[in-house]
Amino acid sequence: MSAIETTLDPRMEALSRRSRLHPLKMLMYIGLGSLVMMFVALTSAYIVRRASGNWLEFSIPTIFYVNTLVIVVSSLTLHAAYGAFKREAMGVYKGLLLVSFLLGIAFVVLQFMGWQDLAAQGVPLKINPSGDFIYAISWLHALHVVGGLAALFVTVLVAYIRRIRKTPARQLRLELTMIYWHFVDILWIYLIIFLSLQR
Template identity: 45%
Template sequence: MEQRKKIHPHKFTMWVGIASIVMMFAGLTSAYIVKKSQANWTTFELPVIFWYSTAVIIASSVTLWMALKAFKLREMIKYRSLIVSTLVLGVLFILLQIIGFNQLWENGFTLTKNVSFSFLYVIIGLHGLHVVGGAIALLVLFLKAFSRKQRNYDSVPVEVMSTYWHFVDFLWIYLLIFLIMIK
């Protein structure tokens, strides 16, 4: 009799969450395309700093991938330094996004000026909230990595966090390309 491999409940929950996030952003980008055809739509250029934030979030995905690998090999010193690096890069991404929003705002791209700007703020802002949630989860991994009480080598939390973080990385790249291509 063949035994079926079961998915861990935390991984299943994470995949359900990712699926719902994908549906939300699919709806938002679809609405963006529909609204773009209206006469009062204003095109805009994204600040260059969003490209820098893209490089930062990609680097953070690399460091988290390396951290997971180090954790599975029980190289805890390396794991700790890579988790710290990932957390710092995640916070840097958030700060660069805030600077980008401030640049948009200073250039007159306010929420009430045009519906195209409102869409921009909602789409990028919601992604930012998901990154903040991921940064909080990274902070929890950071605290556990440096805790003297707990020595648990269960890789599931690190795997779940890694998958989620890579997802928000990929989502940002998709959104950036979408906003550049579909002005």
């Protein structure tokens, strides 16, 4: 029996029955809440540090905006894959899942190109706090995207290697992956809007 299909704690199981929320989803939301607080703290620190002076002004790399489109499309394809899974259209499910994974890789590659663009603008790491904040925020976000890619990779692997059956355990795994991926998507949109408004 997989960890998904087991209960973590009798009290949490009782709570999830009352709230109709699976314990693992509850843990996921708690974890995502802590990530929200971390990024809010980072962006708040950005505002405070900018107000204290010695701040280099520069343009956000255009590629970061392209990246926003890439990650939004990846969320849409993953959501469509989930819909196909529920309809048991397994060919469509596998194809959309693979597209989502490849778009996730494209996001990380484009993010790396954005960092190169920053360096080409004369904003390398450890030169000015304004650039350092951009690197720190975008690197930290990219690290969480890589975590999501690991989960997506396992999901793609299982979809292509094992016979796909719609079971509650598999649906839950897919839902957890999708929730996390939508989160990193929304988080990036927040970050890119925040950084754009600070220019």
